[in-house]
Amino acid sequence: MGVWGKVKGWFRSESSDGGRAEPSFEAYLEAAGEQLREFAVAISKLESELLSAKERARGLERQAAGFRSQAEQAAARNDADGARAALEREYDRKRQSASTQHVVSDMEASIAETKSRFASFKQAVDEASAKHDELHMRALAASAEWEAGRAVDAELQAARLRRLSQDALNAEALAELRQTDGADAIDEEIAKLLRDSKS
Numbered sequence: 001m002g003v004w005g006k007v008k009g010w011f012r013s014e015s016s017d018g019g020r021a022e023p024s025f026e027a028y029l030e031a032a033g034e035q036l037r038e039f040a041v042a043i044s045k046l047e048s049e050l051l052s053a054k055e056r057a058r059g060l061e062r063q064a065a066g067f068r069s070q071a072e073q074a075a076a077r078n079d080a081d082g083a084r085a086a087l088e089r090e091y092d093r094k095r096q097s098a099s100t101q102h103v104v105s106d107m108e109a110s111i112a113e114t115k116s117r118f119a120s121f122k123q124a125v126d127e128a129s130a131k132h133d134e135l136h137m138r139a140l141a142a143s144a145e146w147e148a149g150r151a152v153d154a155e156l157q158a159a160r161l162r163r164l165s166q167d168a169l170n171a172e173a174l175a176e177l178r179q180t181d182g183a184d185a186i187d188e189e190i191a192k193l194l195r196d197s198k199s
Helices: 003-010 025-076 080-179 181-198
Strands: none
Touching: 025 080
C-alpha cells in the first residue's frame, strides 16, 4: 500500500448507514500536510543522528591520533610494551572509526533518498492542491455565470411579459373601439366622402 493509500485509510470513517463514507479532498490534503510535517521531523532527526555519528567518528580519529602519539613517546623511551599497547588501542580506534564512517555513509545515502521521496511527495501534494484550487475556481466561475444567466433570463422574461401585457391592452382597446358606434359612424363618414369625391 502506497503513501496515498495510507493517507486515505486514515480518513475513512464509518457512516451512519454502516457503509464507508468518502472523505473530502480537503481531508486528504490535511492528511497529506500532516504526513509532510511528520516526514520533515523524521528528516530532521536523521540529520541530527548523522551529525552525532560524524562527531563520534571524529572523536575516534582524535583518540587514534592520541594513541599513536603515546606509542611514539613510548618507543622514544624504549618502552616496547607501552608502545605495543598504545598501537593496539590506535588500531582498535581506527577500526571503530572506519565502521562509524561506513554507518555515516549509509546514513547520508538514506537521508538523501528520504529527502528525494519527501520532495516528490511534497510536489505531488502541491500539484494536487493547485489542481483542486483551479477546479474550485472554475466551479465558482461557472456557478457565477449560471446565476448571471438566470438573472438575465429573468429580466428577459419580465420584458416579454410587459410587452405581452401591452400588446394585450392594445388589442383590447382596438376591440373596444371597433365595438363602439363611433367607429361605424367614422367608417360611414369616410365612405360618404369617398362617394362624394367620385361624383
